Amino acid sequence: MEEFSGAALGDPxxxxxxxxxxxxxxxxxxxxxxxxxxxLAETQAAxxxxxxxxxxxxxxxxxxxAPTVARMGQEARVLCWQDTTELDFTSQPGIAGLGRLSYxxxxxxxxxxxxxxxxxxxxxxxxxxxxxxxxxxxxxxxxESRRWTEGDERIAERAERLPDTRLVSVxxxxxxxxxxxxxxxxxxxxxxxxxxxxxxxxxxxxxxxRAAVERQAILGEVAFAVPAAPGRAAWLMAKRQxxxxxxxxxxxxxxxxxxxxxxxxxxGDGHPGPKALWExxxxxxxxxxxxxxxxxxxxTLTACG
Numbered sequence: 001m002e003e004f005s006g007a008a009l010g011d012p013x014x015x016x017x018x019x020x021x022x023x024x025x026x027x028x029x030x031x032x033x034x035x036x037x038x039x040l041a042e043t044q045a046a047x048x049x050x051x052x053x054x055x056x057x058x059x060x061x062x063x064x065x066a067p068t069v070a071r072m073g074q075e076a077r078v079l080c081w082q083d084t085t086e087l088d089f090t091s092q093p094g095i096a097g098l099g100r101l102s103y104x105x106x107x108x109x110x111x112x113x114x115x116x117x118x119x120x121x122x123x124x125x126x127x128x129x130x131x132x133x134x135x136x137x138x139x140x141x142x143x144e145s146r147r148w149t150e151g152d153e154r155i156a157e158r159a160e161r162l163p164d165t166r167l168v169s170v171x172x173x174x175x176x177x178x179x180x181x182x183x184x185x186x187x188x189x190x191x192x193x194x195x196x197x198x199x200x201x202x203x204x205x206x207x208x209x210r211a212a213v214e215r216q217a218i219l220g221e222v223a224f225a226v227p228a229a230p231g232r233a234a235w236l237m238a239k240r241q242x243x244x245x246x247x248x249x250x251x252x253x254x255x256x257x258x259x260x261x262x263x264x265x266x267x268g269d270g271h272p273g274p275k276a277l278w279e280x281x282x283x284x285x286x287x288x289x290x291x292x293x294x295x296x297x298x299x300t301l302t303a304c305g
């Protein structure tokens with residue numbers, strides 16, 4: 001894969017091995033390293049690469065940055081999604097440098113990437129990656145909210161390099177921070193932002209944000225079927241029952257989708273990982289295609305009994 005051929009790792013042999021490894025992983029993104037590499041020698045080479053001190057993730061991300069920006073420049077508008085995921089290594093206690101996760105008995109690290117996506121839903125590349133491990137309770141720790149503001153700063157930098165492409169920074173309600181809003185204003189808003197509201201803020205002209213939004217005319221509506229989560233009536237395949245009248249929350253939907261990918265959802269399991277979500281989405285896509293096929297042949301989903 002030529003995407004990473006410009007990675008400055010100090011040795012062209014390392015760069016060549018990186019390109020080969022990424023090519024293997026891209027061909028089978030849901031597989032483990034041994035399965036994706038397809039052999040003992042290739043697997044050992046991959047682990048030696050990861051263990052090499054010259055294998056700096058920042059150099060790899062920098063090599064990926066140039067083609068990403070080039071792809072973004074071909075779009076009229078690009079959505080830049082920020083979000084945080086847990087990397088749970090509780091089952092591997094020998095790894096050094098990790099910290100606690102959502103539960104005290106879990107340990108791992110956090111990753112906060114910014115993914116550039118076209119309006120048609122095509123992933124264009126990773127713009128940034130903020131990562132950290134939590135310190136033990138009582139010890140000084142990094143201010144985790146900085147990841148949102150710094151992520152938006154990186155998006156603003158790309159916006160200045162892409163004057164013909166409109167960048168939109170998108171994030172969930174955890175990003176509804178005054179620090180972010182103030183920093184965006186300081187930068188003179190080179191990129192737009194779309195945040196899910198968490199705080200009912202007071203407006204400069206008076207009144208509250210939520211009430212002002214509710215008074216606005218509806219610009220559009222999107223209808224979609226939403227499956228339920230454990231403990232609620234389930235989207236046809238989970239419980240063989242009609243969907244519930246009230247849609248579940250986003251968190252409940254994520255856990256249900258991950259359940260199709262093997263996530264058990266027990267009390268101590270924490271949040272679903274990316275692998276379970278990916279496997280769940282792939283299985284869910286197969287269900288959707290089957291339902292669409294039945295609908296196309298019989299006209300309605302109930303015609304097949």
